Amino acid sequence: MRITLISVGSRGDVQPYVALGRGLLAAGYQVRLATHPPFESFARQHGLDFAPLHGNPQEILQGELAQVLMNGGRDTIRLLGMFVQLGREMMDQLHGDIWQAAQGSDALVYGPLAVASHYAAKKLAIPAIPSLLQPIARSYRRPSIFMPRWLKLGIPFNYLSHLFVEQMLWQPSRSQVNRWLTEDMEMEPLAFRGPFREIYYESGPILMAFSPHVVPPAPDWPANHQLTGYWILEAEDDWQAPAALTTFLEAGDPPVYVGFGSMPAEDPAAAAEVVLAALERSGQRGLLLQGWGGLATDDLPDSVHMIEAAPHSWLFPRMNAVVHHGGAGTTAAGLRAGVPSIIVPHFSDQPYWGERVQALGMGPAPIPRKKLSVARLARAIEAAQGAEMRAQAAALGEKLRVEDGVRAAVALIGERVGQPQAFAQR
Numbered sequence: 001m002r003i004t005l006i007s008v009g010s011r012g013d014v015q016p017y018v019a020l021g022r023g024l025l026a027a028g029y030q031v032r033l034a035t036h037p038p039f040e041s042f043a044r045q046h047g048l049d050f051a052p053l054h055g056n057p058q059e060i061l062q063g064e065l066a067q068v069l070m071n072g073g074r075d076t077i078r079l080l081g082m083f084v085q086l087g088r089e090m091m092d093q094l095h096g097d098i099w100q101a102a103q104g105s106d107a108l109v110y111g112p113l114a115v116a117s118h119y120a121a122k123k124l125a126i127p128a129i130p131s132l133l134q135p136i137a138r139s140y141r142r143p144s145i146f147m148p149r150w151l152k153l154g155i156p157f158n159y160l161s162h163l164f165v166e167q168m169l170w171q172p173s174r175s176q177v178n179r180w181l182t183e184d185m186e187m188e189p190l191a192f193r194g195p196f197r198e199i200y201y202e203s204g205p206i207l208m209a210f211s212p213h214v215v216p217p218a219p220d221w222p223a224n225h226q227l228t229g230y231w232i233l234e235a236e237d238d239w240q241a242p243a244a245l246t247t248f249l250e251a252g253d254p255p256v257y258v259g260f261g262s263m264p265a266e267d268p269a270a271a272a273e274v275v276l277a278a279l280e281r282s283g284q285r286g287l288l289l290q291g292w293g294g295l296a297t298d299d300l301p302d303s304v305h306m307i308e309a310a311p312h313s314w315l316f317p318r319m320n321a322v323v324h325h326g327g328a329g330t331t332a333a334g335l336r337a338g339v340p341s342i343i344v345p346h347f348s349d350q351p352y353w354g355e356r357v358q359a360l361g362m363g364p365a366p367i368p369r370k371k372l373s374v375a376r377l378a379r380a381i382e383a384a385q386g387a388e389m390r391a392q393a394a395a396l397g398e399k400l401r402v403e404d405g406v407r408a409a410v411a412l413i414g415e416r417v418g419q420p421q422a423f424a425q426r
Contacts, residue, residue, distance in 0.1 A: 004034055037056070099120050143161040209228055232405065326350035362396060
């Protein structure tokens with residue numbers, strides 16, 4: 001039985017599906033990951049078949065307009081709209097790629113930017129299972145996570161905020177989706193209101209890949225919205241840290257990790273200068289992640305080391321604290337490691353995760369990227385040394401490490417699509 005996982009986005013959007021794919025492989029399924037070409041080797045090194053989807057998220061995130069907006073303090077809604085517009089340019093090709101990736105599949109599991117998967121599955125008469133890395137389900141009790149964090153709406157405006165964000169995603173792409181459905185798929189066009197009710201509220205299980213310890217389910221979420229826990233990609237048993245990294249870690253106290261993942265900086269050298277000065281002011285050693293242009297410097301003190309990459313599940317538990325952009329996956333890894341997190345959100349869902357980390361007592365108040373300074377970052381690093389915050393982080397980390405979100409998701413998928421023959425014969 002072949003299951004195709006379909007993920008559109010950056011490394012943080014793809015990695016949880018690689019973790020899920022490994023779990024499905026272990027359960028006896030054949031697994032294909034459909035995502036962007038830069039992640040082909042990542043998928044294959046974990047044993048997954050690969051199908052390409054049009055687009056390169058690194059090029060989009062490092063485009064001039066994206067950099068200006070992410071570093072210029074524009075609001076999240078405008079940023080969301082900008083990326084929708086960018087997505088329109090590659091949507092026609094993306095729909096065709098999703099259709100090709102679905103061929104020969106017995107079921108599809110897909111993320112929220114790949115809703116064409118739902119209709120590909122309908123055409124093929126196979127199950128389609130939506131999955132969410134963020135709590136974007138409609139609720140009267142909570143506003144959309146993409147709304148400005150200072151905007152307190154209340155009932156019924158909370159619910160309307162979800163409809164508003166859905167329509168921001170849907171209306172710019174409505175004509176393209178309906179053209180694909182009618183001309184290429186020979187299916188009925190979708191109504192003006194879009195596909196969201198059919199997909200998320202009138203179908204089978206929705207896999208929500210985050211922990212109820214971090215995001216308790218809203219009391220009005222329907223029963224088909226299933227919180228599985230995080231889909232964590234554990235480091236391979238044979239993964240070996242580079243010798244220089246091991247030497248640095250053994251040479252002193254645990255350092256503070258600083259990395260902004262896929263989020264580019266307008267001036268990577270200037271960003272690195274802020275980080276280095278904040279580490280010096282707070283008296284901490286540092287481990288910097290270069291990322292996609294987020295930090296860059298050729299002049300590091302002995303107390304700071306830079307790396308290109310390392311598995312978060314291995315690295316973060318060895319840190320004093322972690323400073324990052326607040327992507328869903330990186331936030332999960334930081335919380336699970338049981339060390340304080342300092343969130344520097346750039347856009348999208350990142351301010352929401354920064355707010356959750358603070359509310360859980362796992363870190364200080366988030367520092368928006370446009371307000372990042374030596375003084376603010378140094379104060380946050382110093383706050384992360386507090387005994388109460390460290391105890392809170394350790395306690396929640398223990399709870400999250402007990403969870404097995406991949407196992408829970410594999411079980412729900414098995415209930416929906418059936419067990420592979422190899423598994424059934426065990």
